Amino acid sequence: MNFDWRNNRDFFAGLFYILLGAFGMWMARDYPFGSALRMGPGYFPSVLGGMMIAFGVAVMMMGVKNNEKMKPHWSFRALLVLPLATVVFGYLMEEAGFIPALLVLIPLSAAAGKEFKVVEITLLTIGLTVLSTLMFIKGLGLPYPLIKGLWGY
Amino acid sequence: MELFNNLIFGFTVALTLQNLWFCFIGVFLGTLIGVLPGIGPLATIAMLLPITFNVPPVAALIMLAGIYYGAQYGGSTTAILVNLPGETAAVVTCIDGYQMARQGRAGPALAIAAIGSFFAGTVCTLIIALFGPPLAEVALKFGAPEYFSLMLMGLVAAAVLAGDNITKALAMVVMGLLLGIVGTDVNSGMARYSFGIPELTDGIGFIVIAVGVFAVGEIIMNLGDPEERAVFTNKVSGLMPTMADLKASFWPIVRGTGIGAFLGVLPGTGPAIASFSSYMVEKKMAKDPSRFGKGAIEGVAGPESANNADAQCKFIPTLTLGIPASAVMALMLGALTIQGIAPGPQVMTQKPDLFWGLVASMWIGNAMLVILNLPLVGLWVMLLKVPYRLLFPAIMAFSCIGIYSVNNSPFELYLTAVFGIVGFIWMKLEMPPAPMLLGFVLGPLMEENLRRALLISRGDPTVFFTRPISLGFMIATALIVVIMVLPAVKARRAALTDPVAPH
Numbered sequence: 029m030n031f032d033w034r035n036n037r038d039f040f041a042g043l044f045y046i047l048l049g050a051f052g053m054w055m056a057r058d059y060p061f062g063s064a065l066r067m068g069p070g071y072f073p074s075v076l077g078g079m080m081i082a083f084g085v086a087v088m089m090m091g092v093k094n095n096e097k098m099k100p101h102w103s104f105r106a107l108l109v110l111p112l113a114t115v116v117f118g119y120l121m122e123e124a125g126f127i128p129a130l131l132v133l134i135p136l137s138a139a140a141g142k143e144f145k146v147v148e149i150t151l152l153t154i155g156l157t158v159l160s161t162l163m164f165i166k167g168l169g170l171p172y173p174l175i176k177g178l179w180g181y
Numbered sequence: 182m183e184l185f186n187n188l189i190f191g192f193t194v195a196l197t198l199q200n201l202w203f204c205f206i207g208v209f210l211g212t213l214i215g216v217l218p219g220i221g222p223l224a225t226i227a228m229l230l231p232i233t234f235n236v237p238p239v240a241a242l243i244m245l246a247g248i249y250y251g252a253q254y255g256g257s258t259t260a261i262l263v264n265l266p267g268e269t270a271a272v273v274t275c276i277d278g279y280q281m282a283r284q285g286r287a288g289p290a291l292a293i294a295a296i297g298s299f300f301a302g303t304v305c306t307l308i309i310a311l312f313g314p315p316l317a318e319v320a321l322k323f324g325a326p327e328y329f330s331l332m333l334m335g336l337v338a339a340a341v342l343a344g345d346n347i348t349k350a351l352a353m354v355v356m357g358l359l360l361g362i363v364g365t366d367v368n369s370g371m372a373r374y375s376f377g378i379p380e381l382t383d384g385i386g387f388i389v390i391a392v393g394v395f396a397v398g399e400i401i402m403n404l405g406d407p408e409e410r411a412v413f414t415n416k417v418s419g420l421m422p423t424m425a426d427l428k429a430s431f432w433p434i435v436r437g438t439g440i441g442a443f444l445g446v447l448p449g450t451g452p453a454i455a456s457f458s459s460y461m462v463e464k465k466m467a468k469d470p471s472r473f474g475k476g477a478i479e480g481v482a483g484p485e486s487a488n489n490a491d492a493q494c495k496f497i498p499t500l501t502l503g504i505p506a507s508a509v510m511a512l513m514l515g516a517l518t519i520q521g522i523a524p525g526p527q528v529m530t531q532k533p534d535l536f537w538g539l540v541a542s543m544w545i546g547n548a549m550l551v552i553l554n555l556p557l558v559g560l561w562v563m564l565l566k567v568p569y570r571l572l573f574p575a576i577m578a579f580s581c582i583g584i585y586s587v588n589n590s591p592f593e594l595y596l597t598a599v600f601g602i603v604g605f606i607w608m609k610l611e612m613p614p615a616p617m618l619l620g621f622v623l624g625p626l627m628e629e630n631l632r633r634a635l636l637i638s639r640g641d642p643t644v645f646f647t648r649p650i651s652l653g654f655m656i657a658t659a660l661i662v663v664i665m666v667l668p669a670v671k672a673r674r675a676a677l678t679d680p681v682a683p684h
Binding site for chain 2: 037038040041044045048049052055056059060063064065066067068069072073076077079080083084086087090098099101102103105106107110111112113114115117118119121122129130133134135137138140141142143148149152153156160164168169170171172
């Protein structure tokens with residue numbers, strides 16, 4: 029079987045390791061290396077970076093040999109929406125308070141799925157927000173403002 | 182009878198109203214997430230870790246432990262009724278448990294699973310109480326070289342047993358070690374890999390990685406799966422197993438407990454390995470192996486006891502040596518550290534209430550689980566009907582609140598988003614994330630002990646091979662690697678771990 033890099037699972041896994049290891053070593057060049065007796069802050073990272081690259085090469089070779097494909101099917105929508113929802117939640121917690129943050133997070137997360145039924149998600153959002161407020165703010169006493177003005181009033 | 186006194190002392194701690202309450206919450210939540218496929222104890226404990234900040238350490242640990250072993254009980258319910266493993270360890274239970282359910286014997290299958298788990302839980306509670314203190318005593322004599330060798334052994338074992346590709350698993354351990362470096366170097370005060378971001382000088386939070394990968398990343402992965410989860414449930418009638426069932430299950434339960442306890446003490450092995458081993462043993466020992474796969478009660482009794490025994494015995498290395506034996510155990514130690522208790526052999530002497538209280542609570546928790554899982558099984562069946570499209574936004578909400586409450590800072594959430602994407606890539610490329618997590622936790626400890634060991638030996642690396650205990654760990658590490666790369670073992674193991682999901 030000839031080597032095919034497209035969707036080649038282990039080829040890309042190896043590449044990931046090599047890039048990370050190289051980046052780690054490159055960053056660590058600024059940290060004093062020291063000696064085995066007195067290790068500097070650069071010793072451990074440099075050694076690990078080297079190991080990472082070595083493993084990466086081995087994994088990449090596996091990919092070249094076995095040509096295993098990645099499993100198909102993945103949701104680009106979920107990959108985009110869920111991290112975005114997480115970031116937006118963090119931002120809104122800071123700027124708008126607990127309730128607005130949840131009111132945005134829940135429907136936004138739900139939008140990552142295949143089905144989005146408006147009534148169902150509305151009920152879920154309200155239910156979870158009420159439950160979380162009772163549990164985390166009233167019950168556990170986490171010190172977050174429920175609502176605060178976006179523009180600082 | 183020191184053991185007896187210690188256990189009595191443990192029960193006085195565990196039986197306070199507050200600790201009983203937290204034990205109940207723990208096993209209840211554990212059963213809940215155990216029943217639900219798609220969310221595991223790791224993500225749940227990570228989510229709930231911040232809640233434990235305001236709770237005394239004993240209660241916090243009791244609750245977290247309850248979630249962990251409760252999940253093993255809950256997983257079997259889903260396996261038997263729906264033929265889906267609620268937890269990875271329950272994969273084996275699906276085989277014969279579901280067949281029993283189809284023959285109208287769901288009740289006895291559930292009952293035997295609970296009885297077996299309870300027996301295993303009771304035995305393992307005693308094992309921890311018996312072997313914990315002497316082990317901790319030995320561990321007090323450990324120096325830096327011993328700690329380093331022991332952690333090396335744990336990491337190698339975790340990698341070797343994690344998935345079907347050892348090279349990738351070892352690479353994930355190294356990646357975890359690298360991620361563990363992020364933050365301020367304790368010896369020189371130098372910020373490493375912080376990219377000038379002040380939040381990163383404290384290092385990456387363990388919870389951020391755990392939730393990022395195992396909650397956000399996992400959901401992204403699940404949503405890409407084109408298969409709809411078929412949720413159908415059978416009526417459960419007649420819970421009581423017959424005398425014949427009990428007789429047939431007795432030895433499998435005992436053997437399963439033994440296998441699980443033995444594998445449990447080894448760092449790095451997961452409960453799934455214990456279940457598989459037990460199933461294989463029972464099939465070998467049966468007079469008529471052809472019954473297996475067609476509803477043999479031994480095929481439920483053995484593995485269910487084994488996975489519970491394994492889960493519980495994981496506490497032995499964790500509590501006595503301060504070395505997390507699995508990713509979930511790393512979270513437990515994280516909880517201890519947050520409470521200002523340094524994990525290690527000294528915990529047992531300095532905080533006897535913590536150790537013995539936890540041990541006693543495990544037995545109480547196991548008893549609660551029998552009640553939660555048998556008479557209340559109908560409740561969990563109802564829960565199985567909740568569709569995933571409603572479940573995952575709820576998981577997202579609780580995860581995000583949990584993450585925010587770690588430092589009250591949005592930065593942690595931005596980092597979680599990054600690890601969600603990275604975690605998805607790892608799972609897509611079948612790079613197992615669990616060994617990475619273990620490496621991440623042990624990384625700083627290993628660097629510290631490596632430095633110290635080489636400082637004591639004046640830079641001579643043979644120090645790891647000249648001290649007897651350290652040499653023993655090194656030999657064990659080498660043996661693990663050698664055995665696992667032998668072709669015969671490799672083929673066998675591939676067959677064993679094949680149906681198990683990546684973590």
